[in-house]
Amino acid sequence: MDGKGKKTRSVCPVCGGALPAGRKDMRFCSVRCKSRWHYLREGRARVFRRKLLGTLERNYRILDALLAEGTTSMTIPDLAQAGYDFSCITSYHKVGNRNEYRCFDIKYYQSGSRIFHLERVVPISLSSGLPPSD
Numbered sequence: 001m002d003g004k005g006k007k008t009r010s011v012c013p014v015c016g017g018a019l020p021a022g023r024k025d026m027r028f029c030s031v032r033c034k035s036r037w038h039y040l041r042e043g044r045a046r047v048f049r050r051k052l053l054g055t056l057e058r059n060y061r062i063l064d065a066l067l068a069e070g071t072t073s074m075t076i077p078d079l080a081q082a083g084y085d086f087s088c089i090t091s092y093h094k095v096g097n098r099n100e101y102r103c104f105d106i107k108y109y110q111s112g113s114r115i116f117h118l119e120r121v122v123p124i125s126l127s128s129g130l131p132p133s134d
């Protein structure tokens, strides 16, 4: 706080209640309203991003496990049963008459009933200095 205080509010922007008298540094009437303000402004977007990233991570782990066991094709119900969320991918391309989906560096084609040609697009580079995962 630099104490400029050009904008002085007389009421709490969350609940409309009066701010404590003589406390021009306070924007909110209470800690509860301050928390609520930040939740409303940033919280929902952050929660949304976190859930989306979590779903992408789960999808990736499922596809990665399939590749590890040599599986390159699976029915959509079986993949859904495994917890895969088809609405959560990192990219989609129309390739000829095929629908190509990607989850990070793993891609597959999808027909009405199954995914197929599951494969890794780019070999994982070890030049980043990350230790091998296994």
Ligand SMILES: [Zn+2]
Pocket: 012, 013, 014, 015, 016, 017, 028, 029, 030, 033
């Ligand atoms: Zn308030």
